[in-house]
Amino acid sequence: MIKAAAALAALAYTASAVSAATPGGSTVIGSSKVSGMMLFNGAPGKVVILDKTEGNEAQIDGHPAWGEEYDTESNTSRLMRVTTNTFCAGGMSLGNGTWAAFGGNEPVGKDGNQTQPRFSISAPYFDGDGGAGARFYTPCDDGNCDWVEGFKMAVRRWYPTVETLADGTLWIGGGEDYGGYVTDEGQNQPNYEFWPPRGNQAVDMPFLRSTVPVNLYPLAWLMASGKLFVQAGQDAILWDLDSASTYKELPSTTGPMKCYPASAGVAMLPMTPANNYEQEILFCGGVQRPLNEWGNGGGPAYNPLNTPASKVCERLKPEDDNPTWTQDDDLITGRSMGTFVYLPDGKLWFGQGVHMGTAGYSTQDYNKAIGISLGDDPDYQPMVYDPTAPKGSRFSTEGLQPMKVQRMYHSTAILLEDGSVLTSGSNPNADVTFDNAAPYTNTEYRLEQWYPTWYNEARPSQLNITQLAYGGGNFDITLTAKDLSDDIGNIKKTKVAIIRSGFATHGVNFGQRYLELNSTYTANQDGTVGGTLHVANMPPNANIFQPGPAMAFLVVNGIPSKGQHIMVGTGQLGDQRVSAATPLPASQDAPPPQPKQSSKNGSASGKSSDSAAGIVAPGLKAAAFVGAGALALLSIL
Ligand SMILES: [Cu+2]
Structure with a gap:
């Protein structure tokens, strides 16, 4: 009798240990049907996942699916209709609540090869040209709304950056015509445009010419003055959108490269009344190699797999009178493709990425065990960064367990409503791959939810503002x-x-x-x-x-x-x-x-x-x- 009760208790304990959230830990909550190359939180309890064109098993309209809306509460999902190749698009929300994804690649067949004839919509994937693609999704209540395609930007953009402007329209900048490890002058897009289009013409931006080859997904934030801060290579500027010219050249850093494919973790630090809404940008990790070693579209001129990612963190206040790059605490471990996600308490989660190498892939002979990946040695250990902590103590792993799923190239992380972080993707392969010798480089579908240390505490009431x-x-x-x-x-x-x-x-x-x-x-x-x-x-x-x-x-x-x-x-x-x-x-x-008294x-x-x-x-x-x-x-x- 006693034995049976004990066994039952043990069973109950095991069951709850599996399902309950462990503060500082994580749970694999399910699997997506498309690999999470792009991810956003579009509506309560609903995230949208976008993949590139590839051979996912899930089918929609007679071709593999590349889009999905995942319900993080019920762990169910519905496939979405995305037909133009989103490899590697950029996106953001407009001021009216619609989400947009811009750019990508031409139509491809198996293993990412060009279709025959080129640009035709053909078997087995039947995908359309996404190079200048503009796709829109407006979340709705009934689970039926979907991506709307058929719009085009002025030029093709693979790896564009998208930033919302003060009127709720979008700035779309940089990228290149077709894919590549870094930009080539021949296919660079040193320009930007707006959505909705303003005159349907790309505006020249010399900064994106001078920063070749490390300027894909240029790092851009709209600043309080209305100027656009842009960082690429080791350089930075404030750009005047009204006059379409450089407003101010900012100092260059001698620190690591930050743009793709060096892929530092980046974030604007929380703006608070205490810091008078001052805007300061944090860059952590990336890869330190001289400009002439980054190679060209075909791949790097050095072996990234032998190159440890940087630990260096730098901060910059772009609109300071005399902006200077200041050293912040080092990352606890060096990282390329590390990702910052704000937590509601004002700290930042930092996870994902690799210790060795960079983003991107290319067919090289470095290490066949990991397929064509140019990054290796995934880092499973998340950190929490406290921007208000004294220097020397800003990064912490205290109470934080390693994650279970590697998140290498083409992986993503996003904040959920309950303050946890959802992580998805990882796919350093040209097509869905399950047979790399090193299984952690295979195409990944598992979704893992990370829980902050306060996750199980009693919470204040949810706000009722709209x-x-x-x-x-x-x-x-x-x-x-x-x-x-x-x-x-x-x-x-x-x-x-x-x-x-x-x-x-x-x-x-x-x-x-x-x-x-x-x-x-x-x-x-x-x-x-x-x-x-x-x-x-x-x-x-x-x-x-x-x-x-x-x-x-x-x-x-x-x-x-x-x-x-x-x-x-x-x-x-x-x-x-x-x-x-x-x-x-x-x-x-x-x-x-006060001494007690009646207080009607x-x-x-x-x-x-x-x-x-x-x-x-x-x-x-x-x-x-x-x-x-x-x-x-x-x-x-
Ligand atoms: Cu990519």
């Missing part, structure tokens, strides 16, 4: 004793974080931003634990955090609520109706404990006790996320 304006009125959030973990002291440690998780591909989550809203508080004056958080709208400058979809988290003492999908801005392209910010009331602490009339901060609600600027309608996002594709043409 839309945020730029400036204008403030709104109140009622904080219960439960939200504050029964400790009134936590009201001082409460914030609202807005995160755009962005469009993940090739080790970069394009468009990723973190902004803490300005806030003050009024603690309950009656001695009970609770109060009101007074929260400002977005700062009155759409360059700081561009319009479009994002998630909002209530964070109390470092523990976040579940993320609420919201719309930042009007939900439409064009003028975002920026207005001056209304000052917040001064914070009011709880009175010091003593309750009350006098603040609204409504549940949290987003207040938007006058003239804006608070719209549900899907409502704001579901607009006719016509409006972006």
